[in-house]
Amino acid sequence: MGARMNRVVAITRVELVRFLRERGNVFFVFVLPLGLVLFIGLQFGVGGGGPQLGVVSSGDSGAVALIERLDAGGAEVVEVEDVAELESIVSRGNLSAGIVIPPGYSTALEQAEPIDVSFVGRPDTRATSLRTVVEAAIAEQAAAPQAARTVASVTGDEPAALLDVAEEVQTSLPRLQVETVAVGRDELAVEFAGLGRFDLGATSQLFLFVFLTSLAGSGALIQSRQYGVASRMLSTPTHLPLVVTGLVGGRLAIAGFQALYIIVVTAVAFGVDWGDPVATGVVVALFCMVAAAAAMVLGSLFRNDSQASSAGVGLGLVLAILGGSMVPLEVFPGGMQRVAMLTPHGWANTAMAEVVRRDGGIADITTELGVLAGMAVGLLALATWSLRRAITR
Amino acid sequence: MIRSALVILRKDLLLRLRDRSVWLFAFVVPLALAFGFSLVLPDPEDFELRAGVVDLDGGEVALGFTDELLPSLVEDGFITVRSYRDEETARVAIEADEVAVAWVLPAGLTDGIVAGAGGRIQLLANPDHQLSSAVARGIAERFAAQIDRAALAIGTGQTHTQGALEPEQVERITATALDATGLVGIDELVAEHQQLSEPSYLAAGMAIFFLFFTVSFGVNGFLAERQEGTLPRLLVAPLRPVAVHIAKAMGAFVMGVVSMAVLAIASDLLLDAAWGPAGGVAVLIVSAVVAALGVMVLVASFARTAEQSGNLLAITAMILGLSGGVFFPVGTGVLGTLALASPHGWFLRGLGDLAGSGSFTATLPAAGVLVAFGVIAAIPGAIRIERWAHA
Numbered sequence: 180m181g182a183r184m185n186r187v188v189a190i191t192r193v194e195l196v197r198f199l200r201e202r203g204n205v206f207f208v209f210v211l212p213l214g215l216v217l218f219i220g221l222q223f224g225v226g227g228g229g230p231q232l233g234v235v236s237s238g239d240s241g242a243v244a245l246i247e248r249l250d251a252g253g254a255e256v257v258e259v260e261d262v263a264e265l266e267s268i269v270s271r272g273n274l275s276a277g278i279v280i281p282p283g284y285s286t287a288l289e290q291a292e293p294i295d296v297s298f299v300g301r302p303d304t305r306a307t308s309l310r311t312v313v314e315a316a317i318a319e320q321a322a323a324p325q326a327a328r329t330v331a332s333v334t335g336d337e338p339a340a341l342l343d344v345a346e347e348v349q350t351s352l353p354r355l356q357v358e359t360v361a362v363g364r365d366e367l368a369v370e371f372a373g374l375g376r377f378d379l380g381a382t383s384q385l386f387l388f389v390f391l392t393s394l395a396g397s398g399a400l401i402q403s404r405q406y407g408v409a410s411r412m413l414s415t416p417t418h419l420p421l422v423v424t425g426l427v428g429g430r431l432a433i434a435g436f437q438a439l440y441i442i443v444v445t446a447v448a449f450g451v452d453w454g455d456p457v458a459t460g461v462v463v464a465l466f467c468m469v470a471a472a473a474a475m476v477l478g479s480l481f482r483n484d485s486q487a488s489s490a491g492v493g494l495g496l497v498l499a500i501l502g503g504s505m506v507p508l509e510v511f512p513g514g515m516q517r518v519a520m521l522t523p524h525g526w527a528n529t530a531m532a533e534v535v536r537r538d539g540g541i542a543d544i545t546t547e548l549g550v551l552a553g554m555a556v557g558l559l560a561l562a563t564w565s566l567r568r569a570i571t572r
Numbered sequence: 573m574i575r576s577a578l579v580i581l582r583k584d585l586l587l588r589l590r591d592r593s594v595w596l597f598a599f600v601v602p603l604a605l606a607f608g609f610s611l612v613l614p615d616p617e618d619f620e621l622r623a624g625v626v627d628l629d630g631g632e633v634a635l636g637f638t639d640e641l642l643p644s645l646v647e648d649g650f651i652t653v654r655s656y657r658d659e660e661t662a663r664v665a666i667e668a669d670e671v672a673v674a675w676v677l678p679a680g681l682t683d684g685i686v687a688g689a690g691g692r693i694q695l696l697a698n699p700d701h702q703l704s705s706a707v708a709r710g711i712a713e714r715f716a717a718q719i720d721r722a723a724l725a726i727g728t729g730q731t732h733t734q735g736a737l738e739p740e741q742v743e744r745i746t747a748t749a750l751d752a753t754g755l756v757g758i759d760e761l762v763a764e765h766q767q768l769s770e771p772s773y774l775a776a777g778m779a780i781f782f783l784f785f786t787v788s789f790g791v792n793g794f795l796a797e798r799q800e801g802t803l804p805r806l807l808v809a810p811l812r813p814v815a816v817h818i819a820k821a822m823g824a825f826v827m828g829v830v831s832m833a834v835l836a837i838a839s840d841l842l843l844d845a846a847w848g849p850a851g852g853v854a855v856l857i858v859s860a861v862v863a864a865l866g867v868m869v870l871v872a873s874f875a876r877t878a879e880q881s882g883n884l885l886a887i888t889a890m891i892l893g894l895s896g897g898v899f900f901p902v903g904t905g906v907l908g909t910l911a912l913a914s915p916h917g918w919f920l921r922g923l924g925d926l927a928g929s930g931s932f933t934a935t936l937p938a939a940g941v942l943v944a945f946g947v948i949a950a951i952p953g954a955i956r957i958e959r960w961a962h963a
Contacts, residue, residue, distance in 0.1 A: 207887055214891045221907050231905070257905075266761070271924030272773055272897070273908050279761060291755065299761035303770060304703045310758075311710040317756045318717040325755035326724040330732060333744045341732055348727040353690025355716040355723075359709055361699045362666045384899065395886050486596070488882060489785060493601035496778065500608040505774065505899065509700050510614045518611070536699040 183421055190425025195432060207392070212437045215388050219441065220449030223381040230305045232313070233259045233268060233277030241285030241320070248316035254309055262297075269299050276300035276309040291324040291331070291338035323349045361536070379507065381451050382459075382531040385441060386466060386524050387495075387504040393434045393470035394491030397477040423475065423563045430471035438463050454534035458541045462530045465551040469523040472558035479565040503528045526550045580819035585826065598786055598831035605778045606838040613771050613843070621651040621707050624674035624696075626662050631682025633691075636750075637675070637715055645711070659696070666696055672704035673697045675712055685723060722749035768927040771845035773920065777898035779835040780860055780919045784889035787828045787864040788872070788882070821865060828861035847923055852932035856922045859942035863915040866946030867892070870953035892916050915945050 198204050232254040236242035246256050257274065259265045265277045279297040287294035298313060300306030326349070327341035442463070445451040453459045474491065481487035499505055501515070502524025511519060519525035530547035533539035541548070589595075625642065627634050638655075645651045654671055656662040662674040676694040684691040693712050697705040725745045729737050737745075768776075836853055840846040847853045871888045875881035893899065895907075896916025902908050911917030922938025 201883065204883060207883060211887050211890060214894050218894055218902075218907065221905075262761070267925065267928055270768060270928040271921050272768065273902065277761075278758075287756075293755055293757065295757040295759050297761040298758045301770070304706055307703065307710065308706045311706060311713060314710070314758065315713055315717070317758070318720075318754065321754060321756040322721065322724055325721060326728045326749070328755060329721075329725040329745055329748045330729040332748060333741050334729065334733065336732075341728060344732045345724065345728040348731050349724055352688065352720075352724055352727050355685060355691045355693065355719045357693050357695060357709065357712040357716050359695045359697055359705070362663055362696050387899065392890070486591075488886065489596050489601070492782075492785060492886070493596060493604065496601070497604050497608050500605065500612060503612075506609070506612050507702070509702060511612050512614060512618075515612050532700060 186415075187421050187425045187428060190422060191428035191432065194426055194429030198429065198433070207396070208433055208437060209440075211392070212388075212440050213444075215384070216441050216444045216448070219381050219384055220445045220451060223445075223449075223451050230309055231255045231257045231274050232309050233257050233265045233274045234280065235259050235262055235265050235277070236280040237282035237284065239282070239285040241288045242280040245280060245284075245316060245320055248319060249312060252312040252316050254312050266299065269301060272301065275303060275305035276313075278313055288321065288324050289339065289342070291328040291342060379528065379531060379535060381445065381453070382535065383504040383507070383524075383528050385438060385463070386502075386527050387499040388441075389434050389438050389463075389467060390470045390473070390499065390524065391492060391495035392437065393430060393467070393474045394477060394495040395488055396430065396433070397474040397481075397487045397491045419567050420559075420563050423559065423566055427468075427471045427475050427559060427562070430474050431467055434467040434470050435464060438467055452535065454531070455538070455540050458534045458539060458544060459531070461541060461548060462527055462534070462544065462551070465548060465555060466523060466527045468555040469551055469558060472555050472562055473523075475562035476558055476565060479562055479569050498522045499524055501525070508532075523551060523554055526554075577819045577822075581822050584819060584823035598827055599834055602779060602782060602831055602835035603838050603842075605782075606775055606835060606842050609771060609774055609778075610843045613774075619703070620649070621673070621704050621711075622671045623651050623704075623708055624654045624656050624662050624665055624671040626656045626659055626674060626676045628658070628679040629677045629681040633682040633685050633719060634677040636719075637677060637693075641711070641715055651711075659694075662696055666698050669698070672701040673708040675708070685719060688723065688727065717754075718750055721754075722746050725749040768848075768920075768924045769845055771843045772839065772847050772923070772927075775835065775839035775843055775845055776847050776920060776923055777893075777896075777916070779832050779839075780864075780896070780916050781889065781893040781898045782835070783828055783832055783860060783864050784868060784885070784892065786831045787824045787861065788868050788885040788889075821869075824865055824868075825861055828864055829857060832857045832861065848926040849930065849932060852926040852935040853923075855932055855935045855939050856919060856926070856942070859939040859946075860915065860919045862946035863918075863942040863949075864946070866948070866950035866953070867915065869957070870949040873953040873956035896920065915942055918942055918945070 199208070232249060234246060234249070234256050236246065236258070249256050259268065259277065262279055265274075265279065268274045269277055277299050279299075281294065281296070284294060284296075286292075296313075296317060298310060300310060323345040324338070324342060326345040328338045330336070330345075331338040331341055442453055442459070446453055473494075477487050477491050477494070481490065502508075502519050502522035503511065504524045508516060508519055508525070508528055520529075526547045530544040530551075533543050533547075537543070623642075625638055627638050642651070642653050646653055654665070656665060656674065659676050662671075662676065665671050666674060674696045676696060678692060678694065681691045681693070693716060695705075695709055695712050697708065699705070722745075725748070726737075726742060729741065729745050836847050836857065867888065868885060871884050872881040875884050892914045893916050895902075895910045896914035896918075897907075897911050897920055898916050902911050902917075911921075918938045918941045922935045922942075925934040925938060926932070928934065
């Protein structure tokens with residue numbers, strides 16, 4: 180057993196050395212993940228400040244007070260010059276939603292007169308959550324003037340005269356609160372507003388990227404075949420499955436390194452929450468194995484490295500879409516949710532949903548881990564068979 | 573010179589057509605991506621909130637929620653509601669995914685509010701259903717805000733009159749407070765069709781991401797010819813070297829435009845996600861291909877072999893795609909600014925502007941930047957390549 184392991188390790192080492200000799204490849208392993216680190220970190224890290232809400236305001240005291248409430252409510256307020264710019268930023272997708280606080284807002288509140296705030300939002304979850312935050316902030320701010328107006332309409336007084344009374348009552352009157360509890364967690368009520376607390380964006384992006392780059396690199400096996408390295412390996416008394424394992428080991432080491440790099444740096448530098456480290460580590464490791472084995476299969480099927488690469492990138496993207504790494508699984512129509520389970524991304528994303536949203540540990544994701552391991556083994560077997568056919572033809 | 577360039581162009585195109593990877597890139601993969609998206613993207617019209625409610629109170633406030641508010645939402649076709657006996661049953665139902673959320677109205681809710689002591693509505697939510705949770709929370713909060721308005725109005729009235737409000741006045745105040753939509757109203761600013769829809773954004777993002785791989789074939793082909801030795805032979809022929817370069821560039825250009833056009837059309841037909849009016853889209857596609865060509869020529873000029881350039885091209889395509897917001901939309905702030913350094917970002921921005929205004933002139937700024945990217949990148953790249961072609 181020891182001798183066999185030595186051969187596998189030796190083959191892995193050779194593959195890695197050959198790979199890293201190319202400057203382009205070094206760039207690929209070390210620099211490219213930095214790009215993803217930056218994006219994941221900035222998007223999903225702590226201190227991201229919540230989803231951004233564009234605000235156009237005249238700057239009067241009422242508007243400033245509203246902005247403070249919006250901030251306290253969980254939105255990150257981004258001041259925008261004017262309506263035209265707000266519309267343009269939202270239609271480009273740089274902001275999910277925005278509001279326009281008209282001039283005269285303060286005065287309207289002081290006089291208890293009606294006034295309208297305009298809201299613009301993209302048709303997505305973030306905009307819905309932001310709208311809730313906006314409504315709550317406005318309701319809070321307009322409560323006293325509104326009460327004053329209502330009472331005045333019945334008693335016949337001037338609304339503005341009742342404003343002080345209303346404000347005083349407001350400070351001491353207990354509210355009707357809405358408390359949100361996430362089901363499936365054992366502890367106390369957890370306040371979450373769909374504002375990104377349980378966002379799986381970081382992990383699903385990681386899986387998309389790892390798989391994609393692993394497949395994009397499937398060309399390396401072809402080069403290894405072209406240069407005759409693979410056949411020379413086979414001429415030694417080493418079984419083909421061991422050779423394949425060694426080759427996969429190389430790809431696995433690269434994919435695993437990139438994934439680890441991304442996770443650690445985003446966690447340390449940006450405070451991104453990846454859940455329980457052991458569970459996450461195992462999910463990611465198994466996923467990398469599947470990605471490496473898939474790259475092997477591709478590499479053994481094509482003769483031409485640019486064909487393998489293009490098929491790889493295409494397949495990587497399609498699997499990512501179907502597996503919930505681009506559009507979240509939760510919005511998939513029923514039938515497609517089942518199809519997602521044909522992809523490694525589907526299982527990996529489901530496992531991470533358990534880990535990140537429900538504080539799950541290894542014990543809670545054994546099914547997902549089992550399937551991923553099974554996929555890795557199956558693909559390895561397929562790669563062995565395919566490579567045997569390709570080399571010994 | 574034009575004729576010789578055309579001959580080479582024709583040969584190049586034929587060579588490309590025989591290369592299976594070109595078919596993959598230009599047609600199969602874009603169509604597969606569009607098809608994949610069409611399967612998984614939900615129709616926003618189809619959204620229905622599956623909710624449960626547990627009424628442990630039975631008083632007026634609770635009934636206002638269960639017997640007035642919820643039925644009106646059900647009638648609108650917006651939600652479905654099931655009643656549960658108690659919290660435990662509701663939790664079980666949520667875990668079994670029978671419903672996505674459930675509101676719990678605790679015992680003593682009405683009494684507490686009438687006595688001016690406030691109260692609490694609990695929302696049980698399944699964290700796997702983010703959108704449903706957000707919507708359900710909005711519904712509960714709107715209701716709570718209404719009740720608070722009524723309580724505040726009555727409190728104000730009582731304080732103002734020092735407890736001397738007539739019962740009839742109390743009733744009128746309550747009725748007005750509950751009916752009114754709020755002193756500060758919220759109106760919609762921009763109608764939906766003026767924004768680039770999510771499916772269009774995703775499809776267009778994939779298209780431009782892919783474009784860089786498609787175009788890289790033309791560029792890679794050039795390097796392969798150099799390696800194989802056909803390039804020096806071409807250069808020895810009685811044509812100006814520039815003709816060779818132009819022909820190669822045209823080949824990649826045609827491929828790029830075709831593949832983007834295929835995806836634009838497929839997006840419209842399969843996803844019902846048109847990218848915008850044809851004129852503006854065409855302008856953006858052409859300028860995007862120019863940008864891709866230029867950038868890829870520059871990147872390829874740093875490689876010695878076709879294999880190396882393949883790697884560098886893939887890395888460049890990934891980084892530019894990421895920063896340009898292809899995989900997820902980038903907000904304002906640092907990420908938004910970084911997107912301005914990526915042709916992908918400008919392409920998507922151009923489409924957004926086109927959607928917002930409807931006229932192709934809105935695409936001109938983005939198109940201009942894209943062409944500039946292409947030209948500015950191509951010049952040093954072409955010079956470098958020129959040097960070794962003659963080396």
